[in-house]
Amino acid sequence: MKLAQRYNRANLITSFIILTITGVIYYIAIHFILTGKLDKDLVIEEKEIEAYARNNGKLLSPGDFLHQKVTYQKLTTGQTIERNFLYAEFYNEDEKEIEPGRSLITSVNINGQNYQVTISKSRAESEDLIQLIFMITLAVTILLLVSLLLINRFVLQRIWSPFYSTLGMMKAFNIAQKEEIRPQLTKIDEFNELNKSANAMAARVRKDYRELKNFTDNASHEMMTPLAIINSKLDSLLQTGTFSSEQGALIENIYTAIGRLIKLNQSLLLLAKIENKLISDVQDIDMQQLARDKALQFQELFEKDRLTLEQEMQPCNIRMSKYLADILLNNLFSNAIRHNHSGGSIEVVLRAGLLTISNTGKSEGLDNQLFERFSKSASSEGTGLGLAISKQICTLYGFTLTYQHLENRHQFLVKF
Amino acid sequence: MKILVIEDEESLRESIVVYLKGEGNICEVAGTYWNAMEKINLYSYDCILLDLTLPGGDGLKILSEIKNLNKTEGVLIISARHSLDDKLSGLEMGADDYLVKPFHLSELKARIMAIVRRKNFSGSNLMSFNEINLDLLAMEVRIKEKLVTLTKKEYDLLIYFISNQGKVITKNAIAEHLWGDEIDMSDDFDFIYTHIKNLRKKLVEAGAKDYIRSMYGVGYKLENV
Structure with a gap:
């Protein structure tokens, strides 16, 4: 549930309850006040009747009253009447209809004879008043609720829009990209604070990430110099004299290990560079030509393991860095060779927008981790970075690189 | 130089x-x-x-x-x-x-x-090692005026050897030179042997001496015999 919705609901329910209760109290209070006023009027009439009877020794004629009706009834001796206010019907002779009324029943004594006196007054006016007040209250209630709803809907939406814009930017936040969280300008302190915190956090995360990356980058760079020295010293060592085949084998082992270390370092640097988008020689690449060149370049390696290569190529032009296109194909080709078995086959199919390289190899499929860094089978002699680099290259250009194990073949698909 | x-x-x-x-x-x-x-x-x-x-x-x-x-x-x-x-x-x-x-x-x-x-040599670009003569513009190899047909890789390999005459060149270096260092090759460079063998065979058959020697299993050397 959205905050606004939640707030709206609470707001509306509370407003409704309070307004209803107020309405009821209002109604009761006004009813009480108006009844009190009617009763007071009735008492004035009663006093008048009593005064007239006392002074004149007779009853006032019922016809002498305006807006109210008075009836007399002779009481038998000893019968007493309790003075009492009550609600009764009132017959309006002008309008010839029965209206709600209020009556006062009392008694008056004239010359020892008791009379019951009933004074009635119409309540129509006060009822009308109550009704009017009720209608106004209802109208106000409805108006208030509607305006609350509208305020919530439009004003709240506008007030919260900086929040949603910040949220959107936080969602889209990419650690590797340089774009900052640029919040909508707002006068609301909380949102400004949120934006400030979000930006501070982003900056901190970026800084940590950058430091980590710089560290990797620098470490790899720094390692290159000693590696270059070892490599050159080995080359020099080899020229110094005669070695036995045993020594030769040792030197070769060192070369191999150094070669792997160099390769690993270069791969790490390359990964960092792709991530930082530092490779910019984007150009039109004729994939068909490039794939053919690669097949030719790898020819000797195919022959070495007696692999057969099947090619089916259609024209396909891609916009990307030549350097990275080279590396992508190199990685996929060497992968297909490396994880093949002797006498196996490699199939390269290029169609517009799709490159498939499949190879024979181990019977079981590979797990999903294969695109992760340093994920490699125990028997693999590679750096474990080849596929991670390939994936990164594809991600950089919005291509997708997927793997599937189909009919006992390992298949890598690049959708351009 | x-x-x-x-x-x-x-x-x-x-x-x-x-x-x-x-x-x-x-x-x-x-x-x-x-x-x-x-x-x-x-x-x-x-x-x-x-x-x-x-x-x-x-x-x-x-x-x-x-x-x-x-x-x-x-x-x-x-x-x-x-x-x-x-x-x-x-x-x-x-x-x-x-x-x-x-x-x-x-x-x-x-x-x-x-x-x-x-x-x-901004005009003719020639290179030679004893009786082996290379015309780098025409990409031709002649031994005592006799044309030797080499593949592109064998030709590159020969130039590499002549440039480093008298030095031991490792298989690793040869592989990188011929196939580029971006290729994540297997660490087994023995397949280079085939290329060297073919090159030697072609040169010797054309009348050159066998100048290329295998060195301690690590690499090869082109030197005067």
């Missing part, structure tokens, strides 16, 4: 100098920016090896100084920075080649030889 090695890492500089010296080659060294500036202003060389990260200044500035002086030296940049931008700006500023550290000394020598060849 007179070569100036501008490299601040003493150990690496020394290896390079030892490898390049001999066969009438003279090497001079410079370890700092100012030292290098002084040398390029005072002397002339056939080829200058230029490291880009030097104490005292940027190697690219030395390159522009060389160009400002209208010097004709070939410049080979050797850099630890495997950066495409550096490479492009270096080549744009007039460097002849760009080699990323770490490299094999045999690769360095081959590149230097190629640069010097291009600089010195």
Whole structure:
């Protein structure tokens, strides 16, 4: 549930309850006040009747009253009447209809004879008043609720829009990209604070990430110099004299290990560079030509393991860095060779927008981790970075690189 | 051939100098920016090896100084920075080649030889080793006037050998030279043996002596017999 919705609901329910209760109290209070006023009027009439009877020794004629009706009834001796206010019907002779009324029943004594006196007054006016007040209250209630709803809907939406814009930017936040969280300008302190915190956090995360990356980058760079020295010293060592085949084998082992270390370092640097988008020689690449060149370049390696290569190529032009296109194909080709078995086959199919390289190899499929860094089978002699680099290259250009194990073949698909 | 090695890492500089010296080659060294500036202003060389990260200044500035002086030296940049931008700006500023550290000394020598060849013989580009003669423009190999047909890789291999004559070249270096160092090859370079065997066979069949020898299982050497 959205905050606004939640707030709206609470707001509306509370407003409704309070307004209803107020309405009821209002109604009761006004009813009480108006009844009190009617009763007071009735008492004035009663006093008048009593005064007239006392002074004149007779009853006032019922016809002498305006807006109210008075009836007399002779009481038998000893019968007493309790003075009492009550609600009764009132017959309006002008309008010839029965209206709600209020009556006062009392008694008056004239010359020892008791009379019951009933004074009635119409309540129509006060009822009308109550009704009017009720209608106004209802109208106000409805108006208030509607305006609350509208305020919530439009004003709240506008007030919260900086929040949603910040949220959107936080969602889209990419650690590797340089774009900052640029919040909508707002006068609301909380949102400004949120934006400030979000930006501070982003900056901190970026800084940590950058430091980590710089560290990797620098470490790899720094390692290159000693590696270059070892490599050159080995080359020099080899020229110094005669070695036995045993020594030769040792030197070769060192070369191999150094070669792997160099390769690993270069791969790490390359990964960092792709991530930082530092490779910019984007150009039109004729994939068909490039794939053919690669097949030719790898020819000797195919022959070495007696692999057969099947090619089916259609024209396909891609916009990307030549350097990275080279590396992508190199990685996929060497992968297909490396994880093949002797006498196996490699199939390269290029169609517009799709490159498939499949190879024979181990019977079981590979797990999903294969695109992760340093994920490699125990028997693999590679750096474990080849596929991670390939994936990164594809991600950089919005291509997708997927793997599937189909009919006992390992298949890598690049959708351009 | 007179070569100036501008490299601040003493150990690496020394290896390079030892490898390049001999066969009438003279090497001079410079370890700092100012030292290098002084040398390029005072002397002339056939080829200058230029490291880009030097104490005292940027190697690219030395390159522009060389160009400002209208010097004709070939410049080979050797850099630890495997950066495409550096490479492009270096080549744009007039460097002849760009080699990323770490490299094999045999690769360095081959590149230097190629640069010097291009600089010195701007017309016919010939190379020879005893009775083996190469016409680099026509991409032809002749032995005593007899044309030898080589594949592209065998031809490249022969040039590589002649450039590094008398030196042991490792299988690793040969593989990288012929197939490029971007290829994540298996660590088993024995498949190179086939190519070397074919090259030797073709040369011997055409009447040349067998100059290429296998060295301790690590690599090969082309030398006078």
